[in-house]
Amino acid sequence: MKEHASTQAGTAVHKPFFLWRHLNKLRWVVLSLVFSMLVLLPMLHLYQTYVAAHAYDLLAPSEKRLYDAMELLTSPFVSDPEKQLDAVKGTTWSGTLFGLKLSDPLAVVGQMAAGLTIYWPFLVTALIPIGFTVVFGRFFCGWICPATFLYELNSNIAGWLHWAGFRIGGRRFDKRIKYGVLALGVVVSAATGSIAFAAIYPPAIIGREIYYAVALSGFGAGAAFFAGTLLFDLLVARRGFCRYLCPGGALYSLLGRYRLVRIRRIVESCNDCAKCNVVCEFGLDPLRDGFGQECNNCTACIAVCPTDAMTFVLRPTDVPPQGPGHLGRQYRRAMEKAAGEAAGRERDRGARAAGDGESTSRPEREEAA
Amino acid sequence: MATAGERAKGRGAGGNGGQQSPSAHRPPRSGVGDEVGHAGHPLYRRGLLKSGISALVLFLAAGMPYAIARFLAPAASRPAPRHNAKVSPRPRNRMRPPGALADDAAFIAACIGCGLCGEVCPPRAIVFHAREGGGAVNTPYIDPEARACTLCGKCMPVCPTEALTVVPREKIDMGLAQIDRTACYPWVDRGICGACVSVCPLGERAIGFKQWNQYKPLVRKGCVGCGLCVEVCPHPSKPIWIVDRSEGSVAKHSI
């Protein structure tokens, strides 16, 4: 692949395709679209129920406003809202998109566990998401999940607090906890015969809570649970629920372990600034090539990199750690030292001198201070 | 140890504390830059993955006996279907959406709580159970006193699982309407009403008036339990309600 362009001589450093650093903006557009659809769809449903009732005059003023707004919004596209607006329904947990039924793989896992049977028509609805996850890894977390939209805003607040001097949200736990949650959820679903994931899985919660709040009014326990995860992320661990607890994230991490599309650091143009590590919502280590199965290809690290040192590659595993970036200080020191040593050796060999104690062997850690 | 890089982007929410400044790189030892740092990140060592997988397997194995027992158990020892239950299997006026699996335990296992059925329901009759918790969390039900089903049939095809299966209108079985003849206005000769009969979408097959005695309503076999009669009943104590088909009775004689 092009990415493996050899740059020993420092001539042809690979540059990522220029659009990739704009993918992060596209991602925000997608996230906002998904979220606003979740708000819009219940409103459209209300509109449909008003249309079906054929009683505009009996509507309350606020209902009339909604009716008018939705009519304005949809009338260019649909002539029969009662039927045609059924084309897009549902949430990211399960929904229908112009006749195409899509479901969350976690819903399928939960249903199989709860019923201890496989219902094929339902399994089929998850095949497209599963296929995408196998190729793109945990892309759902970065690109679709309506919780991400709120969690990243939450992370911004945490960032401001951090900037203002509140050292909170810095705890780290074991990433494997979420696999335990996934397994526990399967066991609990099988034991109780009802799908346990729906109660603790943020995207499912958000979808139905928004529907409830808009169409039927009122929040349920799920909203409180989600608010709790927001607080947990803010106060205990940045993006902690997703990193340590979310069963969906665990499932996608497993499915996407050998994803084909992944992010890679171009060590030749990296200058060790560590912005990628700071921006990574999932607390990964792009700077040291530590992506792993948790990376959700969100491309935030591509967008933030000042030297265009992050790119996409097509390969089923991460590259092994490549060491410090070639534009960074450590690498330069190392090279200088190596050059010095080589020169020293040359000199030594030339002079055939016995005095080898003077060669540089002290550790160079003073920049850490 | 916060470097300029970390300061530059104000979003470092602390989660990436001091561990991630570039100075944590190992100083190159052999002097050849390309060979530096093959140790790998400690969080991604194989050992951890292995123990993660074994933890997963352990969890699954722990649940297996129960799952197998549940699977192999004779039908009698599984949660009883509501038709055979001795005690009242559900409160009155609590129906599953049309086309729901008859066995309520199977229904709860099949329903993923996506809310799609509620989201297409034109009268917004479908609401969700126990959003505060409990066994039937997030499964749909209909409370006809608040809003009844109009038998439009939109919810059945939209359900992604087998929780709701498409059945023809007359085969829907949400329950059976029962009338309290000691309260219903015509039955206690407090006037003529007939609201329930006039609203029923299934007509004479489901509910009709007593012969020779107009306006006294009688429920018949064809009632599917949509609950529109319950919604429309003007009596404050709602002397008509929906029960499970196994618990109700219908007028035997023909119209």
Ligand code: SF4
């Ligand atoms: S880990 Fe769970 S809540 Fe977080 S982004 Fe992924 S699916 Fe959404």
Ligand code: SF4
């Ligand atoms: S490593 Fe980069 S692409 Fe992956 S989750 Fe972190 S910021 Fe996003």
Ligand code: SF4
């Ligand atoms: S049949 Fe129609 S009115 Fe009845 S519950 Fe289903 S969607 Fe609602």
Ligand code: SF4
């Ligand atoms: S559409 Fe089906 S799976 Fe979804 S909430 Fe309704 S009954 Fe349950």
